[in-house]
Amino acid sequence: MALARVQDLTYRYPHSASPAVEGISLELRAGELVCLLGPSGSGKSTLLRALAGLVPHFHGGQFAGRVEVDGVDTRRARPSELAGTVATVFQDPEDQVVFTGVEHEVAFGLENVGVPPDEIHGRALEALEALGAGHLAGRRTDELSAGELQRVCVASALALRPRLLLLDEPTSQLDAEAAEGLLDLLTRLGCAAVISEQRPALPLGRCDRVLFMDGGRLLLDADRADGVSWLADKRTAYLAHEPLIEEGEPDGEVLCSVAGAAYAYGSRRVAVPDLEIRRGEVVSLIGGNGSGKTTLAKLAAGLLEPTEGTVFRHGRASYLSQDPGRYLVAERVDEEVALGVAGDLRRARRALALADLAGFDGRHPRDLSSGERERLGLAAVLVTEPDLLVLDEPTRGVDPDRKLELAALLRAQAAERGTLVVTHDLVFAADVADRVLSSTSTRDPVHA
Amino acid sequence: MSPVPAAAVLAALAAAALLADRTISVAVVATVLLALCLRVPRRRRWPYLVGTLGSAAVLFVGSPLAARYGGIVYWEGPSVPVVGRLDVTSEELAEALFQSLRFAAVGLAFAAYALLLDQDRLLLAGGRLRRSVLAVALATRLLPTLERDASGFVEALRGRGVAVEGLRGRARLLSPLVAGSLERSLNLAESMEARGFGRPGRTRAPQPAWTPLDRVALAGAVLVVAGGALWL
Numbered sequence: 001m002a003l004a005r006v007q008d009l010t011y012r013y014p015h016s017a018s019p020a021v022e023g024i025s026l027e028l029r030a031g032e033l034v035c036l037l038g039p040s041g042s043g044k045s046t047l048l049r050a051l052a053g054l055v056p057h058f059h060g061g062q063f064a065g066r067v068e069v070d071g072v073d074t075r076r077a078r079p080s081e082l083a084g085t086v087a088t089v090f091q092d093p094e095d096q097v098v099f100t101g102v103e104h105e106v107a108f109g110l111e112n113v114g115v116p117p118d119e120i121h122g123r124a125l126e127a128l129e130a131l132g133a134g135h136l137a138g139r140r141t142d143e144l145s146a147g148e149l150q151r152v153c154v155a156s157a158l159a160l161r162p163r164l165l166l167l168d169e170p171t172s173q174l175d176a177e178a179a180e181g182l183l184d185l186l187t188r189l190g191c192a193a194v195i196s197e198q199r200p201a202l203p204l205g206r207c208d209r210v211l212f213m214d215g216g217r218l219l220l221d222a223d224r225a226d227g228v229s230w231l232a233d234k235r236t237a238y239l240a241h242e243p244l245i246e247e248g249e250p251d252g253e254v255l256c257s258v259a260g261a262a263y264a265y266g267s268r269r270v271a272v273p274d275l276e277i278r279r280g281e282v283v284s285l286i287g288g289n290g291s292g293k294t295t296l297a298k299l300a301a302g303l304l305e306p307t308e309g310t311v312f313r314h315g316r317a318s319y320l321s322q323d324p325g326r327y328l329v330a331e332r333v334d335e336e337v338a339l340g341v342a343g344d345l346r347r348a349r350r351a352l353a354l355a356d357l358a359g360f361d362g363r364h365p366r367d368l369s370s371g372e373r374e375r376l377g378l379a380a381v382l383v384t385e386p387d388l389l390v391l392d393e394p395t396r397g398v399d400p401d402r403k404l405e406l407a408a409l410l411r412a413q414a415a416e417r418g419t420l421v422v423t424h425d426l427v428f429a430a431d432v433a434d435r436v437l438s439s440t441s442t443r444d445p446v447h448a
Numbered sequence: 449m450s451p452v453p454a455a456a457v458l459a460a461l462a463a464a465a466l467l468a469d470r471t472i473s474v475a476v477v478a479t480v481l482l483a484l485c486l487r488v489p490r491r492r493r494w495p496y497l498v499g500t501l502g503s504a505a506v507l508f509v510g511s512p513l514a515a516r517y518g519g520i521v522y523w524e525g526p527s528v529p530v531v532g533r534l535d536v537t538s539e540e541l542a543e544a545l546f547q548s549l550r551f552a553a554v555g556l557a558f559a560a561y562a563l564l565l566d567q568d569r570l571l572l573a574g575g576r577l578r579r580s581v582l583a584v585a586l587a588t589r590l591l592p593t594l595e596r597d598a599s600g601f602v603e604a605l606r607g608r609g610v611a612v613e614g615l616r617g618r619a620r621l622l623s624p625l626v627a628g629s630l631e632r633s634l635n636l637a638e639s640m641e642a643r644g645f646g647r648p649g650r651t652r653a654p655q656p657a658w659t660p661l662d663r664v665a666l667a668g669a670v671l672v673v674a675g676g677a678l679w680l
Contacts (some may be wrong), residue, residue, distance in 0.1 A: 083644030
């Protein structure tokens with residue numbers, strides 16, 4: 001018997017001209033792992049919200065069709081009533097946190113669904129430990145890295161022991177090892193899980209079924225073998241492929257070199273690996289959560305000055321923050337991009353076209369989807385035509401087709417500058433870079 | 449100390465500052481609260497201290513100019529339409545000092561509440577008032593969240609060569625900060641609903657029992673309020 005059944009679902013958000021999802025029908029069986037793929041804005045998140053009952057209860061809008069979870073019609077049960085049976089992890093971990101303490105955060109859902117008080121502590125710790133985050137139990141949520149916070153959010157969902165787990169890009173902030181660990185855990189849990197991902201290699205290697213959405217419609221609903229062969233035929237970007245470029249020997253002028261450097265955030269010292277970037281080369285920096293990649297990127301871009309060691313910089317550097325929400329200062333998209341070039345709207349529009357946002361000039365930046373916001377941030381730094389371009393997690397929330405386009409764009413412009421790309425996405429790192437550098441720095445107290 | 453008696457002590461100190469009618473008493477209360485706030489690392493405490501002490505300083509400087517009483521004139525300035533002639537008297541200065549100390553004491557009590565108390569345990573102790581306590585706890589987190597967002601905007605602008613300088617440059621960040629807060633609050637509300645918030649039959653994780661120190665602190669809070677009303 002199906003655990004969840006979606007029948008001819010069509011849904012339109014309030015004030016939206018077109019439906020976010022249209023004519024969706026599918027069944028989810030108990031215990032199966034389903035990989036949900038599709039480009040940005042294809043309706044994946046809306047489908048997950050419909051399965052959680054948040055569409056239409058929380059968002060309003062026009063809802064047609066029927067969604068049943070564990071025999072309950074979601075139009076007749078509020079999302080809070082489905083909680084426990086269903087658990088959802090949303091895209092942005094920072095926007096989900098209620099408490100300041102990690103253990104209280106994980107316990108929040110357990111209290112809401114009425115778990116007996118003497119079980120709450122044990123279940124919260126068990127969920128954290130299952131994700132390798134037991135050591136975070138006593139920490140404050142506002143002191144965690146993005147990857148650590150994402151693990152706490154997933155633990156909050158797992159602690160509920162749901163029958164249906166809905167995960168919206170749960171590995172976007174996780175390093176490769178942590179992402180692999182999460183996917184392995186999902187295969188052992190025994191509950192049904194739908195995982196929407198923009199780094200599809202990991203879930204595709206473990207899932208039972210593959211769904212593919214585009215333009216609000218479900219184009220594919222197949223078992224893994226058929227799904228992979230459909231992707232190989234229609235959407236090759238979603239499958240593992242050989243790196244697009246060969247490693248080469250750089251010979252341009254040195255634009256940045258970092259030697260023996262460390263930076264102290266208050267009493268916390270972060271040592272970073274040595275680095276040299278020359279004009280004409282693209283360097284990818286990979287490494288675990290909290291290994292100092294962002295610190296190294298900011299040192300290279302001149303946003304931080306080292307407290308130890310030396311950093312040499314030549315020419316102008318621009319830095320793309322890993323949070324696309326930081327590029328929402330102006331009231332119009334073109335004005336936002338023009339901020340970096342003293343209001344020159346012509347240059348701004350050229351940069352928008354490069355980032356595939358031509359025609360978005362007059363839109364308000366907050367009206368853009370998460371993938372579009374990421375491209376807006378990219379346009380905002382590309383427009384400055386820097387000698388050194390530093391991109392911190394530029395593929396977060398970006399679909400595989402767009403990643404290939406971004407890699408091609410950075411390669412096409414590689415000769416003009418030096419480029420440093422900080423990323424957890426190993427496929428993208430290999431696609432874009434001449435060299436891949438691994439960050440294995442250490443953190444320790446300044447006075448240790 | 450448990451957060452409930454600690455919150456009661458802070459509220460009592462603020463109440464005592466409002467009830468006391470001697471400047472020295474209010475100054476002592478404000479100093480005690482300032483000393484508490486200074487125990488917090490600088491990067492967390494500065495928005496609260498700058499906001500509170502800066503506002504108190506503006507009150508101290510500005511209110512004598514607007515007031516119109518007292519006989520010993522220290523300074524006489526030009527005549528301003530509507531307000532009249534500006535002057536500063538010794539009585540106005542004394543009253544301004546008293547009121548700004550009161551303001552500082554109340555502000556510092558809130559700062560100590562926000563910086564030192566375990567908001568989670570306070571929320572969990574909320575019992576039937578849980579929804580109200582949750583609203584207060586989330587509102588309390590607004591200031592550090594806004595501060596973090598503002599730093600993020602400034603850093604992203606610096607990353608593309610835009611310097612944020614002066615009052616005008618920072619004022620430009622106000623609108624995106626407010627819009628960002630609204631967006632985040634909607635996302636948080638959605639996440640809370642998905643996690644069962646508001647559903648009947650909720651339980652509560654066991655909390656540590658009150659210690660003798662907690663009971664003494666609660667009794668002390670009552671005494672501080674009484675002292676403020678009767679003797680200070």
